[in-house]
Amino acid sequence: MRAAALASEFGTPLVVYCRNTVLARARAYARVDPDALVVYGTKAFPNVALLRLLAAEGLGADVSTLGELEFARRAGVAGERLVFHGNNKSDTELRSAAAAGALVVLDALEEVERARAAGVRSVLVRLTPGIEAETHRAIRTAHAESKFGLPPDDAIAAVANARAAGLDVAGLHVHIGSQLSRADESVVAVERMVDVARRCPGWEPRVFNIGGGLGVRHTLDERVPEVEEFAGELVQHVRARWPQPVRLILEPGRSLIGQAGLTLYELGAVKGTTAAVDGGMSDNPRPQLYGARYEALLANRADEAATATYRIAGKHCESGDVLIESVQLPAPLRGDLLAVPATGGYTLSMASNYNGVPRPAAVLVADGRAELIRRRETVDDLLRFDPDQG
Numbered sequence: 122m123r124a125a126a127l128a129s130e131f132g133t134p135l136v137v138y139c140r141n142t143v144l145a146r147a148r149a150y151a152r153v154d155p156d157a158l159v160v161y162g163t164k165a166f167p168n169v170a171l172l173r174l175l176a177a178e179g180l181g182a183d184v185s186t187l188g189e190l191e192f193a194r195r196a197g198v199a200g201e202r203l204v205f206h207g208n209n210k211s212d213t214e215l216r217s218a219a220a221a222g223a224l225v226v227l228d229a230l231e232e233v234e235r236a237r238a239a240g241v242r243s244v245l246v247r248l249t250p251g252i253e254a255e256t257h258r259a260i261r262t263a264h265a266e267s268k269f270g271l272p273p274d275d276a277i278a279a280v281a282n283a284r285a286a287g288l289d290v291a292g293l294h295v296h297i298g299s300q301l302s303r304a305d306e307s308v309v310a311v312e313r314m315v316d317v318a319r320r321c322p323g324w325e326p327r328v329f330n331i332g333g334g335l336g337v338r339h340t341l342d343e344r345v346p347e348v349e350e351f352a353g354e355l356v357q358h359v360r361a362r363w364p365q366p367v368r369l370i371l372e373p374g375r376s377l378i379g380q381a382g383l384t385l386y387e388l389g390a391v392k393g394t395t396a397a398v399d400g401g402m403s404d405n406p407r408p409q410l411y412g413a414r415y416e417a418l419l420a421n422r423a424d425e426a427a428t429a430t431y432r433i434a435g436k437h438c439e440s441g442d443v444l445i446e447s448v449q450l451p452a453p454l455r456g457d458l459l460a461v462p463a464t465g466g467y468t469l470s471m472a473s474n475y476n477g478v479p480r481p482a483a484v485l486v487a488d489g490r491a492e493l494i495r496r497r498e499t500v501d502d503l504l505r506f507d508p509d510q511g
């Protein structure tokens with residue numbers, strides 16, 4: 122579909138997902154190990170239509186809050202395909218996870234008793250293997266001081282305590298971080314997980330959950346491995362190090378939907394080499410959070426050659442509200458449509474209403490048709506939360 126048609130039908134900013142790309146990525150994961158359970162990292166974008174699309178392909182969902190759990194349930198994701206995470210789960214969350222029949226990932230020693238009391242039956246234990254993944258420090262999760270999971274000795278104690286408490290300890294979990302561009306650190310993590318499993322007396326895991334984390338290529342100079350390469354290497358490694366039968370769980374988020382989404386903005390003020398879009402850090406805070414970089418093109422003039430380097434700013438009241446520091450474009454004009462590719466993951470899910478800006482709509486596009494999968498917010502939506510306005 123033409124960008125101009127999408128913009129005029131649904132407005133801008135608009136996040137446009139390509140259904141076939143989502144499906145291709147899901148199928149690539151399924152091919153890596155047909156017996157594995159692949160669960161979508163719902164935090165990348167909790168959306169019922171996307172969850173439903175993935176569920177129809179046999180995927181489950183990794184959820185970490187009541188909200189994400191409810192999105193997955195509304196999409197019809199079965200309990201045995203739900204994995205419930207969180208470094209600070211409330212008792213309500215544990216009870217809801219138990220009621221949904223989710224596999225709960227224990228993240229702390231004190232959680233063992235609370236999980237049992239909440240009626241949880243099956244658990245994994247999250248290992249923190251002490252690895253500083255090569256990625257932005259805000260999305261590293263398995264280094265020594267991480268707030269997530271348990272170091273090896275504590276993980277072994279958690280397995281023993283959980284078994285003593287009568288929980289079914291199905292296995293172990295590890296996730297070392299996100300936007301990963303190499304598999305070797307994850308291979309070390311998997312090795313440490315296998316070592317921990319061997320050190321648990323009288324217990325053998327039925328499940329190894331090897332997390333998500335594969336990065337998305339946002340810019341032309343960025344390199345990330347293919348799904349088959351990255352996940353394939355990890356799976357082979359587990360199988361080689363742990364020949365006994367064990368089921369694998371994979372938890373990709375961004376690598377399922379990141380590349381599949383692009384954001385369409387309308388350009389407004391152009392001052393010298395700075396052009397402003399009609400959104401910014403409220404619909405995509407990743408540049409501010411992680412120094413994320415993007416490419417962009419003028420969707421309505423895609424056949425014109427770039428003539429200079431421009432900075433793309435947002436419309437928010439912060440000088441740091443810069444979406445792209447430097448991108449080659451034809452001279453931009455008010456009313457042009459700017460397309461920013463690879464913005465499908467952790468954009469709308471991290472969006473805010475800063476400056477009282479309603480959050481954008483999202484559509485799923487396939488075979489020349491666009492389906493609205495998230496409606497645009499209105500200013501009335503925002504006012505609803507003021508008690509004397511709602």
Ligand SMILES: Cc1ncc(COP(=O)(O)O)c(C=O)c1O
Binds near residue numbers: 165183296299372374
């Ligand atoms: C436990 C866990 N699994 C999976 C994911 C998904 O990560 P990604 O979107 O990088 O694949 C995350 C992301 O934070 C996570 O914390």
